[in-house]
Amino acid sequence: MTIIDATPSADFPAQVVIMDKELGQRHPDKAFYLRVQVENGVDHVDLDGAVTPLDARRIARSKGYSPTHWMPVGDARPMLYY
Numbered sequence: 001m002t003i004i005d006a007t008p009s010a011d012f013p014a015q016v017v018i019m020d021k022e023l024g025q026r027h028p029d030k031a032f033y034l035r036v037q038v039e040n041g042v043d044h045v046d047l048d049g050a051v052t053p054l055d056a057r058r059i060a061r062s063k064g065y066s067p068t069h070w071m072p073v074g075d076a077r078p079m080l081y082y
Helices: 021-026 053-062
Strands: 015-019 032-038 041-046 069-072
Touching: 015 053, 032 053, 053 069
Parallel strands: 015 069
Antiparallel strands: 015 032, 032 041
C-alpha cells in the first residue's frame, strides 16, 4: 500500500469551487460544490444546478461566498477565475 499525502499546500485558496465529473454523471445537478476552509478543517456547500464553473461561482456568490478559484477533482492546482 502506498500512502499519499493529500494535505493541500499552505497557499491553497480558502474557497474553491470543485467540479466532480464522476458525481455529475450520476447526479447532473450535483456536479459542483464549494470547498470552504474553516477553523478546524473543511466544509462543503452544495451548488445544485451549476452546469459550468461560472454558474457555480454565481451560485456560491448568491449564498454569500466569494470563491476565487475552481478545479476539477484530481487536478493538482486550482485555476483562478478571471
